Amino acid sequence: MAGPLLSLTWTDHLTGRQGFLVVDRLVRGVASGGLRMRPGCTLDEVTGLARGMTMKEALHYDPAARYVPLGGAKGGIDCDPRDPEAYPLLVRYLRAMRPYIENFWTTGEDLGLTQDLVDRAAAEAGLVSSIQAVYPLLDDEAEARRRLRDAFAVEVDGIGLDELVGGCGVAEAALTALAHAGVPHAGTRVALQGLGTMGGATARFLSRAGLTVVAVADIKGTIANPAGLDVEALLAARDAHGTVDRSALRPGDRELPDDAWLSADADVLVPAAVSYAIDAGNQERITARWIVEAANMPVRPEAEPLLAARGVTVLPDVVVNSGTNAWWWWTLFGDIGADAEEAFAHTRRSMRSLVERMLARARADGTTPRAAAHALVADRLPVMTERFGCYR
Template identity: 80%
Template sequence: MSITWTDHVTGRRGYLVIDRLVRGVSSGGLRMRAGCTLEEVTGLARGMTMKEALHYDPQARYIPLGGAKGGIDCDPQDPDAYGVLVRYLRAMRPYIENFWTTGEDLGLSQDIVDRAAAEAGLVSSIQAVYPLLDDEGAARQRLADAFAVDVDGIGLDELAGGCGVAEAALAALDRAGVPYAGSRVSVQGLGTMGGATARFLAQAGLRIVAVADVKGTIANPDGLDIEALLAARDAFGAVDRTALRPGDAELPGEAWLEADAEVLVPAAVSYCVNTANQRRITARWIVEAANMPVLPEAEELLAARGVTVLPDVVVNSGTNAWWWWTLFGDIDPDADEALAHIRRSMRSLIGQMLARAEADGSTPRAAAHAIVADRLPEITDRFGWHR
């Protein structure tokens, strides 16, 4: 099901696509960016179905939901953006109340989504899932407690996705026998996902040699001070350049692509790696923290050059899964337990995907799709398509 909405005040458009319902409910974030299209949201909704299926464990309390996605064609820094968001959520209220659970995505923080949802008359942006809970009150309190957890100045909700992305990269390095020490990383985007990913990789001993934000690329071949850059971010992930050290260079925006690094982490926008600029990439791995950052045609060319793309449907699925593991009670609102659970799950998924790719002679993305194709019939047999 797809819906196109037009804001009666500004004329801006918004979209909702529900790809699949499981037990009558779907899951997928809401993004806001200038140029967002129905085609983009449709692809993201399909990806959410895959992410949910990849985390299916018949023994767990969390039963994966269907996939969905929302999108608004508006610059989140536009003065009209918040009003557009409130009106969009008000228009989508029947779907959010009954079928679609949503939350932060590109351009929106959970705090802003929560505030706008309340103004739109919603109980919660995830209220459609409440009827599936054994004890709604306890579950909601557990999730609220988890969102209140802070780890060295960053909320656990912001760390969950980046922990999964970092673990995906580390698992790939381990499988290839590449030591962490001396391995270099370039990250596009220092927002929620990119910032947390950079932190975890730096803590593991990798050297972050470049990060890109809306102002350009910051690079240092000897390694950047990630904690200082994280502390100097604004709400949109832009770094205050006064925090740079003497050895840090300011380069053009796309310089992160050609950084002398083993690992590239696109963690900002979709469609940023295309057939033209993929030639500039010398990294061995691209770890997709953002949704759909590498165009399919570019991925084919990269694979032919020996560059491995670890796909978004696996790599950035940690945030979504963490929400549901916490809400359904598979984990407690504790940072150590949550991050350990994310690491175990991501290790398992990356291992299965790369082993399948090797056995099939395919790309990791094709292998991930094959794993989903194996799991969806089991979910369908158990819960049906739309109930």
């Protein structure tokens, strides 16, 4: 794949902090990709994320669906989201990016930001919506916007549907890999890094599927219990940033160092927080059989062959966490309605099919799931280009 179509760095005139936008590819003149905010965010990081979005969109291409995948893009802001300056900085960034968002970049929540916050800041920046660039592609804009608005209003057990579908997709990816290996749910142990939107929903779906969550990590450290954690109690004790109130812990729960989740006695490891969490050094501590990338780019490229040599299978982010993005478009374009059960069923069906194709391709090619996913993308991009033209 060639380099990105657009890459820019923005410097805030008040704080000197930087923000980034990378558009990797356009399809029908539009690209999709969220906006993250974290201290230390870099242009290289955003470039990799934008490339990943191109892959996620292509992997969900179905010629028979109403949703036609877009191109890939990503935004990033180098700031701690807890900083008092974070929200005004977000508004100024969106105001600076307004021409791109109005014309070809659809964006939304990512690491460090919630959709509510993005929506509020977008309105303050003078935008109609953070996804308004896609509106000209809709058959009935008013009906599509109503459907998406109604879907965002749906709650399941007090949690918004938009916060749950991504975790549903991650869990289904893990469950499909277990089924592929003939491993039963009962007795399978899981450790997660991150209990925010993605990590929390993943923990809930895996726990309800019969797996045992033995460790979770947040910004304060790792909470572990070899007999299994009470996932619902931990979720209820989270703050807005996914940090668990330690007063909610049970007598058997232990507080461990922040990186103890890596070496937890678990079969499935789910990094669901930051990028670059697993590197060539700390990968040696992992004893899990599967790493399921709920976060974007959590396993560094140099660590993956070392993990593979030890029999650890990495299910890549471009497949595993693609459900959230796809759900937005399935709903907006009308493949599904504003209904939780329909959303979960469609997500499970799509993710199961995608993971099965990826694993079958990996087996046939004698390669890793990530290489297999990239091969599937390489097959689909020319087909999409032939149908919709090239915007590079």
